[in-house]
Amino acid sequence: MLLSASAALLTPLAAVAHHSVAINFERGEPIEIRGTVKEVHMRNPHSQYVVAVPDADGTITEWLVEWSDRNSLVRRGVDLDLIKPGDTVTLALWPSQRLPHVGYFVQAVLADGSIYRDCGFVQYREAVANSTKFRCEDGTRDTAQRADP
Amino acid sequence: MNTLLRLGIPMAAACALADAAFAAGTRADLDGVWLFYGAQVPRDPGLTPAGQEKLEQYDPLRDDTDTVCKPVTFTNIMHTPSPPIEIRQHADRVEINYEFMDVHRLVPLSGDLQSAPYTVADYPHMGRSLGRYENETLVVDTVDVEAGYLDTLGFPGLPQSADMRTEERFVADGDRLKVIVTHHDSVYYTKPMVMSYEFVRVDTDIMEWGCTLEGANYDKRLDAAEGK
Numbered sequence: 453m454l455l456s457a458s459a460a461l462l463t464p465l466a467a468v469a470h471h472s473v474a475i476n477f478e479r480g481e482p483i484e485i486r487g488t489v490k491e492v493h494m495r496n497p498h499s500q501y502v503v504a505v506p507d508a509d510g511t512i513t514e515w516l517v518e519w520s521d522r523n524s525l526v527r528r529g530v531d532l533d534l535i536k537p538g539d540t541v542t543l544a545l546w547p548s549q550r551l552p553h554v555g556y557f558v559q560a561v562l563a564d565g566s567i568y569r570d571c572g573f574v575q576y577r578e579a580v581a582n583s584t585k586f587r588c589e590d591g592t593r594d595t596a597q598r599a600d601p
Numbered sequence: 602m603n604t605l606l607r608l609g610i611p612m613a614a615a616c617a618l619a620d621a622a623f624a625a626g627t628r629a630d631l632d633g634v635w636l637f638y639g640a641q642v643p644r645d646p647g648l649t650p651a652g653q654e655k656l657e658q659y660d661p662l663r664d665d666t667d668t669v670c671k672p673v674t675f676t677n678i679m680h681t682p683s684p685p686i687e688i689r690q691h692a693d694r695v696e697i698n699y700e701f702m703d704v705h706r707l708v709p710l711s712g713d714l715q716s717a718p719y720t721v722a723d724y725p726h727m728g729r730s731l732g733r734y735e736n737e738t739l740v741v742d743t744v745d746v747e748a749g750y751l752d753t754l755g756f757p758g759l760p761q762s763a764d765m766r767t768e769e770r771f772v773a774d775g776d777r778l779k780v781i782v783t784h785h786d787s788v789y790y791t792k793p794m795v796m797s798y799e800f801v802r803v804d805t806d807i808m809e810w811g812c813t814l815e816g817a818n819y820d821k822r823l824d825a826a827e828g829k
Contacts, residue, residue, distance in 0.1 A: 476661065493813075493815065493816060495811075495813045495815070495816040496810050496811060496812055496813065496816060497667065497701070497702075497810075497812060497816055497817050498816045498817070499816070500815075500816060520683060521683060521684065523683070523684060523700065523808045523810065524683035524684070526808070527683070527805065550661075550662060551662075573682050573683045577636060577637070577638060577682075577801070580636055580801055580803045581638060581801045
């Protein structure tokens with residue numbers, strides 16, 4: 453068997469992406485933003501949303517929210533129309549370590565109040581490696597699980 | 602004529618044997634699509650002072666050529682987790698198609714490495730490659746790469762010189778594949794620098810990547826942050 457879970461130096465998969473997520477984003481407790489989606493770009497190498505976020509004094513700041521590449525979202529069965537321009541959403545993000553108002557997608561409270569969490573690549577990879585059907589329970593848009601109003 | 606015949610018959614016989622061996626599957630079966638499963642990178646790559654200096658100069662927002670839709674290196678592509686790679690073995694060549702950045706690589710199995718065609722026609726900076734089989738293992742040597750950065754993911758900022766020679770060993774075990782990559786570059790490393798990548802065979806097709814500059818870079822944000 454070539455693959456071994458005991459390989460001590462295996463790079464954590466969550467630590468790598470097309471730009472290094474580990475380098476560019478603080479992967480601790482996510483921050484939260486709430487605003488109106490201005491742009492949706494489901495593309496490679498990164499999908500991106502632009503979200504207009506009002507500050508307490510009403511000043512609008514545009515946030516750039518990155519997500520996985522389009523191809524992997526398609527393979528994971530993510531609905532690419534999950535978030536549309538004009539939607540008001542609350543997003544949990546890992547903030548950029550280097551740039552202001554840039555973050556990496558972790559979870560969304562969608563316009564209808566349902567919650568969407570990204571399963572990520574690891575769960576998909578494990579399903580492939582173990583010849584099991586990929587099921588993204590958390591990633592499935594769950595209207596029964598709503599955020600607090 | 603006799604000399605040609607003497608040389609030609611054994612060569613033809615050898616070729617026939619090689620084809621028969623290939624057809625019989627004595628080379629490892631690498632054909633298929635492979636998904637990244639994990640990687641091993643050295644904690645201490647053994648950098649020379651010049652290598653250390655180059656590492657310290659690395660700026661991920663400026664020096665990662667992925668951000669301008671220019672694939673960094675094969676090493677870096679293999680470390681990119683989600684887009685799979687496809688391998689197709691032929692008697693005279695191996696095709697390796699990396700979904701990431703639509704990199705289509707041709708590795709001839711005969712000829713001279715220094716005069717081999719660029720292994721990716723669209724990306725000469727990725728060098729020239731020549732492959733061979735050592736028993737069941739596919740071994741690919743690569744030279745003539747562009748100086749710059751070797752890795753922007755696993756060990757971001759590891760440099761490479763134009764003198765670097767790389768050996769990739771493709772070791773398959775059923776539906777598992779390990780690619781062991783050894784970089785020889787005395788400009789930046791005091792010893793051969795070894796990385797390895799693990800894959801699982803997956804029932805999918807390679808998709809078009811169609812890299813978009815807007816999706817790849819942060820220029821607008823970077824400029825804003827710097828007050829441009």
